[in-house]
Amino acid sequence: MTGGKRIMGLPSIRRMPMYYRLLARELEAGRTQISSAYIAEALGMEPIVVRKDFTLFGIIGKPKIGYETEEALQVIDSLMNSRDSNEAFLVGVGNLGQALLSYRGFEHMGLDLIAGFDVDSDIVGRRIQGREIFALVELPRLAKRLHVKTGILCVPEEAAQDCADAMVDAGIEGIWNFAPVRLQVPDYVVVQNEDLAEGLAILIVKLNQSKREGIQRTN
Amino acid sequence: MTGGKRIMGLPSIRRMPMYYRLLARELEAGRTQISSAYIAEALGMEPIVVRKDFTLFGIIGKPKIGYETEEALQVIDSLMNSRDSNEAFLVGVGNLGQALLSYRGFEHMGLDLIAGFDVDSDIVGRRIQGREIFALVELPRLAKRLHVKTGILCVPEEAAQDCADAMVDAGIEGIWNFAPVRLQVPDYVVVQNEDLAEGLAILIVKLNQSKREGIQRTN
DNA sequence: TCTATATCGATATATTAATATCGATATAGA
DNA sequence: TCTATATCGATATTAATATATCGATATAGA
Numbered sequence A, B: 001m002t003g004g005k006r007i008m009g010l011p012s013i014r015r016m017p018m019y020y021r022l023l024a025r026e027l028e029a030g031r032t033q034i035s036s037a038y039i040a041e042a043l044g045m046e047p048i049v050v051r052k053d054f055t056l057f058g059i060i061g062k063p064k065i066g067y068e069t070e071e072a073l074q075v076i077d078s079l080m081n082s083r084d085s086n087e088a089f090l091v092g093v094g095n096l097g098q099a100l101l102s103y104r105g106f107e108h109m110g111l112d113l114i115a116g117f118d119v120d121s122d123i124v125g126r127r128i129q130g131r132e133i134f135a136l137v138e139l140p141r142l143a144k145r146l147h148v149k150t151g152i153l154c155v156p157e158e159a160a161q162d163c164a165d166a167m168v169d170a171g172i173e174g175i176w177n178f179a180p181v182r183l184q185v186p187d188y189v190v191v192q193n194e195d196l197a198e199g200l201a202i203l204i205v206k207l208n209q210s211k212r213e214g215i216q217r218t219n
Numbered sequence C: 001t002c003t004a005t006a007t008c009g010a011t012a013t014a015t016t017a018a019t020a021t022c023g024a025t026a027t028a029g030a
Numbered sequence D: 001t002c003t004a005t006a007t008c009g010a011t012a013t014t015a016a017t018a019t020a021t022c023g024a025t026a027t028a029g030a
Helices: A010-028 A037-042 A048-055 A069-081 A093-101 A138-148 A155-167 A198-218 B010-027 B038-042 B047-057 B071-080 B095-102 B136-146 B157-169 B197-217
Strands: A087-091 A112-118 A131-135 A150-153 A174-179 A192-193 B087-090 B111-117 B129-134 B150-153 B172-176 B190-193
Touching: A010 A037, A010 A048, A010 B197, A037 A048, A037 A069, A048 A069, A048 A150, A069 A198, A069 B197, A087 A093, A087 A138, A087 A155, A093 A112, A112 A138, A131 A138, A138 A150, A138 A155, A138 A198, A155 A174, A174 B129, A192 B197, A198 B010, A198 B172, A198 B190, B010 B071, B010 B197, B038 B047, B047 B071, B087 B095, B087 B136, B087 B157, B095 B111, B129 B136, B136 B157, B150 B157, B157 B172
Parallel strands: A087 A112, A087 A150, A112 A131, A150 A174, A174 A192, B087 B111, B087 B150, B111 B129, B150 B172, B172 B190
Antiparallel strands: none
């Protein structure tokens, strides 16, 4: 590991988007103050986890009142936006890539997908949700010119490492990797691996357990 | 919670697909025996974690040798396949739904996506990767007739709860939920929530930290 | 056959995360 | 003004997870 001790735990970070969405919705609905109990109830969690997370995030509440919804929202927003920009390129405009390009809900999380890249000449030149799709060979030039530092990688397994290399060469420093491959990158590059199969594995194992219990119960 | 203590920890379950893919690849390549050190190296983790997981999975190795690749593969496969079947319906054939329908890589994980459902008449009747897309109203009838118990939910936020209700009515007992909504379901229904924004949040926070360190380093 | 060694797996420890307890405090209402 | 109470946040405890240590053992090679 490249060092750099974690300021807050990964579980807390994972919960940020969930908090964000709830707070935004509640503020919209006119709830200017909100308690940990209310948040926990809405999100199916324990109030104490909310309070611990918020303390960690630097959100300060008031006894008897709770938290200022807007302030909490802004703090979480700033934690997810504090870099100069979160402009990103998406590499690999297949089904998943298109889905990510079309997904509204990353924008308010600080991600600004400005273009897609692919090798498939059928798709190069098209626009998806207003974002132009360029040939992969254009990546270095455009990344450098636009100073884009973040890339989303959703190419097939076989192409992943080559694409990652190209991205790194182009100056990309953060890769959100959807290919089931452990990418080899320089130390300064941050990689976040996303493995859709993980969630599926959990569902299946849970179902197996639940079924086994069911059998025991009816025996 | 519905009770039912976990047999093995969630982190170990999450690592199963990763092990599975590596073992399949190595077996393919002719490596019939494999050590925890080798696996760890290939996956960027610690050997001791591999050994602990394998012990948990019930995979037994031999000193000086390691594990039988094929046996390990089969054990993990059986853990992810042991129900009667993992046939599933996909509800919401938008961009993400289409991506999931097209994704090869769930099949060998025990998931058999047999059909899609949507309300959009433009897409109903089409076929995606050989799977027919039906109108959502057909879900109860088909789920009951085919005894499908698993559903993948990738509809927009607003529609998620209604669709979940319909799925539960139709006899679905396991929902892989991609909508950023806490679904209200009966106790016996297992829900696995997938929040793509989580990974993004982690990437962004890591980048922020990495950048902050970078600034400190160059000062 | 015997010895050296790679590797597992059991036990112990450390780290991280979740949960519980409870005093402090800001507001609402008497 | 005073009191009751909801709620935070600090501290303590417990549980889960990751990591370390080391003895046991199966094989390779002398």
